[in-house]
Structures are given as C-alpha cells and as structure tokens.
Amino acid sequence: MTTLAILEYPDPRLRTKAVPIDAVDDAVRRLADDMLETMYASRGIGLAATQVDVHRRLLVCDVSPEHNRPVVLVNPELVLREAPAICEEGCLSLPGIYASVERAQTIRVRALGRDGAPFEMAAEGLGAICIQHEMDHLEGRLFVDYLSELKRQLIRRRLEKERRQRANTGERSARATVT
Ligand code: ZN
Numbered sequence: 001m002t003t004l005a006i007l008e009y010p011d012p013r014l015r016t017k018a019v020p021i022d023a024v025d026d027a028v029r030r031l032a033d034d035m036l037e038t039m040y041a042s043r044g045i046g047l048a049a050t051q052v053d054v055h056r057r058l059l060v061c062d063v064s065p066e067h068n069r070p071v072v073l074v075n076p077e078l079v080l081r082e083a084p085a086i087c088e089e090g091c092l093s094l095p096g097i098y099a100s101v102e103r104a105q106t107i108r109v110r111a112l113g114r115d116g117a118p119f120e121m122a123a124e125g126l127g128a129i130c131i132q133h134e135m136d137h138l139e140g141r142l143f144v145d146y147l148s149e150l151k152r153q154l155i156r157r158r159l160e161k162e163r164r165q166r167a168n169t170g171e172r173s174a175r176a177t178v179t
Contacts, residue, residue, distance in 0.1 A: 001037040004052040008163070009094045010156055015140040016055045018048075020075050024116035028058065032072045032114055035060045040067060044092045046130040048137030051093050059134035063127045071121075073111040076135055079120065080108035087129050089143045096162065097155050101146045103132045 007014050021028055031054060039047040039060055046061035062070045081104035090098045107128040110120045123131055133143060144152050 002034045003041050004034050004038045006038065006042065006047075006051050006092050007053055009091075009142060009144070009159060011093075013053055013055075014050060014093055014137070014142060016050060017140045018050055018055045018057045018138040021056050021058060021112075024074055024112055024114070028056075028074065029114055031056075032058060032060055032074075036062070036070050036072075039092075042092050045126070046134045047092065048134040050137040050140070057138050059131070059138065061127070061130045061134060063130055072114040073109065073131070073134075074113070074116075076109050076111040076131070076138075078107055078132075078135065079110050080106070080122075081132075082106040085129075087126075089129065089133060091133070091143055093137075093142065094144065094155065094159060097144070097159065099143060099147055099151070099155075101133075101143050103129045107131060 031049065035047050035049065035052060035058070038052065039045070039062070045063050046059065049056050049058040057075045059073050059076060060070060061073075062068075083105035084102055085105035086100050086102050088098050089101050105128060106122070106124045108120060108122050109131055110118065113119050136142065144155055147155075
C-alpha cells in the first residue's frame with residue numbers, strides 16, 4: 001500500500017466533479033486501500049478520491065474509536081437526510097482549519113462496496129457528517145463554501161502563510177483529527 005499526496009485548498013483540482021466508477025476492479029480496490037492508508041496516516045476519519053487527485057466517485061471513512069472499521073463507498077448516493085445538526089468540521093485539505101457547518105444528523109446512503117456489490121447503510125452523528133463531507137468533495141465542494149466570502153479569504157490567507165512558513169522551516173505541521 002502507498003500513502004498518497006493530499007491536495008490542499010485552494011488547489012483548483014479540488015473543484016473537479018468526480019465521475020461514476022463503471023466497475024469495481026483491482027485498480028479501484030487498490031486505490032481504496034491506498035486512500036485508507038493515507039487517511040489513517042494523516043489521522044483523518046474520511047477521505048474522498050478528489051483529495052488525492054483522482055476524480056472518480058469513491059470515498060473511504062472510519063469513525064470508529066479504534067480505527068478498525070473502514071468503510072469504502074463507490075458511487076455513493078444519499079437516499080435519506082434527516083434532522084439538521086450543526087457540527088464543527090475539519091478537512092485534510094485545509095490543515096488546522098475548523099468551522100461549524102449544518103448537515104443532516106441521520107442519513108441513509110446507497111453505494112457499491114469494495115467487493116462491487118450494491119448495499120445501503122444508515123449513518124448518524126459523526127459517521128453521517130463525515131459521509132456528507134466526503135460526498136461534497138466528489139462534487140468539488142468544500143466545507144468552507146458554507147462560510148462567508150470574508151471568512152473564506154481569511155482562511156485562504158492563513159493557509160498560504162502557514163504553507164510558506166512550512167516551506168521555510170522544512171517542517172510539516174501536526175494535524176488533528178480531520179476529514
Ligand atoms: Zn475534507
């Protein structure tokens with residue numbers, strides 16, 4: 001397995017709309033495994049293919065406390081969204097940035113699994129928020145898009161400053177639990 005490079009905001013490639021996956025073959029499974037490894041290595045709870053510059057409809061997540069319940073969703077579709085909830089989110093493509101976003105507290109999603117078989121799953125709380133966040137990535141949407149233009153500009157400037165500092169010191173900043 002390989003750890004993949006994660007695109008960071010405001011990289012325009014994060015705005016690409018992902019295309020459906022025709023068949024879950026070995027290449028798709030390998031990508032899902034690499035994405036899981038990348039997500040765990042970055043201490044994230046979710047990752048969309050868009051974030052590793054692959055513009056196909058695939059996401060992975062694991063919100064279990066032991067990080068041992070990986071979920072792979074190919075061509076995910078929301079079939080139910082219920083109960084709005086406001087929750088603080090982060091994103092591996094926006095290191096160190098957190099903001100409150102309104103999502104559905106309970107969802108039902110239909111997808112193909114790692115084995116290519118269709119299935120439906122219910123998710124609530126953190127799991128539901130994570131899946132909605134990752135599905136937004138597949139549309140080229142980021143959680144900062146829910147904020148005001150002013151806030152987004154401040155975040156952009158802060159990230160650019162931090163990236164320059166990182167480049168100067170040759171260090172990478174520590175990351176908290178983010179998706
Ligand atoms: Zn994200």
